[in-house]
Amino acid sequence: MSAAIRAAGLTKSYGRKLVLDSLDLDVEEGSIFGFLGPNGAGKTTTLRLTTGLARPTKGSIQVLGHDARAAGNAVRSAIGYLPDVPAFYEWMTAPEFLSFAGGLFGMSGSALHDRTSMLLDLAGLTDVQTKIGGYSRGMKQRLGIAQALINAPRLLLLDEPTSALDPMGRKGVLDMIASLRGRTTVFFSTHILSDVERVCDTVAILDRGRMVAQAPIDELKARYGKEKVVVEVTENADELAKEFGERPWATAIARGALGSIEITVTDLGAAQHDIPAIVAARDSGLARLEAGEIGLEEVFVELVGGGR
Amino acid sequence: MNATLVFARKEALEIVRTWRIWVLPAIILFFAITAPVLARFTPEIVGAVAGDQLGGISLPPGTYLDAYGQWIKNLSQITLFALIIIYGGIISTETSSGTAILVLTKPMSRGAFVAVKAIIHSVFLAVLTVIGTLATWGLTAAVFGHAPADPVWSSALIWLLLGVFYIALMTFFSVLIPSAVGAAGAGMGAFVLLTIGALWKPLSDHSPAGLAGQAAALAAGKPVPDLLWPVLVSLATAAVLVAAASLLFRQKEL
Structure with missing residues (x-):
């Protein structure tokens, strides 16, 4: 399969930074690609380089x-882009x-009208008559996604794409992204791990401008993940947590909500x-004794959390 | 419709549907209307205000040439200042607010983005100049009973060329300087330099520096023998400024 985006040795500095x-x-x-990283990791810069708004060093x-x-126009014709804070002509x-936006792509007539109506419906803005200047951040974000499509x-x-949305809006956007699977390559940056886990095939994790991992989600979990056991006991939870931690199959102990004990294990059976x-x-x-798979969050924390 | 025409339509709509439809038209119409009235009544006003202090000196009655001169003088000073301030952000407002990003990640070239803005606003200025000149011409005829077309229209046309030159200059400064206030400051600096430069005749006769003086001379009904050079040089400089702005904008990171 060919690459929609391919970066090699991509470096960007602003002055000495x-x-x-x-x-x-x-x-x-054709993939849905999650681009993960904490704030300031370089996600937006990568997207600006991808769109040609900035140039690599x-x-x-x-x-x-x-x-x-x-x-040129041939590439831009095939791209849809939503910036982190989309800005519109507020008088429109x-x-x-x-x-x-459609006109800039050369669309016109009934094709443009139909597409506009469909996307307004998708963005939940069909009956909104006010000018964009009066929109909330969430409405602007939904309109931003619509114009990108x-x-x-x-x-x-x-x-x-989901940072300014309420839970219903977030679900709608993630469902929309999932519906594009196989037809459109979706590359989205986020720091919301559950969004990535929900819709992405592949993820890349960026930390302080460096790529720390890139793989399909399952492979990443298998590579970095250990299994986890959640235990709830009626008494002596602190002493038991300490004792679990001394066992050879336990690599980490954490206390969860309502006093539960979360144990990262190397041998689930034992x-x-x-x-x-x-x-x-x-x-x-x-x-309660519950065995669970380690989540992307734990992988993320393991990869970028060290030294913070 | 291609992207350039779609963007041009947006730019024109933006003029009609925002503050832009009020500010510059109001300034130009105000001067268009007040010039003939002030020219007609200035001797009476000065006489009434000065009382006996003029020592029996009586001011000559105003003529249609005074009205035209007043109109062009106001255009060449206050209206140009307004133009410089208004167009300090002609490009940078879109880049700093982020609206340019949504346009320029679509099939719209940066060169066309800059050129369309300079052209549409020049056309807007041309329309305003025509309306203002019609107003001042008509009012002059009403007030003085005599208003030849040549002086007012030829001087307004030369001023329009100066206005277009300043729009091109501000387009360039607005790409070069990210702040609208900073670009307006640079525009003011250029205005002062051109005004001083106009004192040197070779520069005045062969560049935009002399256009304001030539427009004033035409409005006063004086002959201006050779307008070809300043007109051609001004048009060429405006085109070069917009081309330079386009090239510079293509190199910029947004």
Whole structure:
């Protein structure tokens, strides 16, 4: 499969501040790609380089087979882009802005009208008559997503698309992104890990301008993940947590909500075998014993959390 | 419709639907209307205010040439200042607010983005100049009973060329300087330099520096023998400024 985005040794600095450091990135066409990183990791800068709004200091970035620096109308025609804080002509209404955006792609007539109506519906703005200047942040974000989709792009670039949305809006956007699977390459940056886990095939994790991991989510979890056991007991939780931590199968202990004990384990079978006996020996009752897979959050924390 | 025309339509709509439709038109119409009235009544006003202090000196009655002169003088000073301030952010307002990003990540070239803005606002200024000149011409005819077309229209046309030159200059400064206030300051500086430069005849005769003086001379009904050079040089300089702004904008990171 060909790459929708391919970066090699991509470096960007502003004066003496290094924002991206030799980034290598491959985004397969048709994939939904989550670009993760804490604030200031370089996600927005990568997207600006991808769209040609900024130029690399070193290295290269190709978009749909073309150098992003020299990308002309042919490449821009195939891209939809939502910046992190989309800005609109506030004197326009949403239908006017979508018609304007479509017109820039050469769309007109009934095709543009139908597409505008469909996207207004998707953005939940069909009956909104006010000018964009009166919109809330969430409404602007939804309109931003709609304008990024006006040309039915081959590559959709979204910078923090769900950050300003309420839970219903977030669900709507994630469902929309998931519905594009296989038809459009979606590359979206975020620091909301649950969003990535919900819709992405592949993720890249960026930290302080450096790529720390890039792989399909399952592979990443298998590579970095250990299994986890959550235990709830009726008494002596502190002593039991300490005792679990001394067992050879336990690598980390954390206290969860409502006094639960979360144990990261290397041997799930051994843990499940030993835990009830340890609880019984301490004259406590076992209220809950649950084995779970480690989440992306734990992987993320393990990869970027060290040294912070 | 291609992207350039769509963007041009947006730019024109933006003029009609925002503060832009009020500020510059109000300034130009105010001067268009007041010039003939002030020219007609200035001797009476001065006489009434000065009382006996003029020592029996009586001011000559105003003529249509005074009205035209007043109109062009106001255009060449206050209206140009307004133009410089208004267009200090012609490009930078869009880049700093982020609206340019949504346009320029679509199939719209940066060169066309800059050129369209300079052209549409020049056309807007041309329309305002025509309306203002019609108003002052008509009022002059009403007030003085005699208003030849040549002096007022030829001087207004030369001033329009100066206005277009300043729009091109501000387009360039607005790409070069990210702050609208900073660009307006640079525009004011250029205005002062051109005004001083106009004192040197070779520069005045062959560049935009002399256009204000030539427009004033035409409005006063004086002959201006050779307008070709300043007109051609001003048009060429305006085109070069917009081209330079486009090239510079293509190199900029947004």
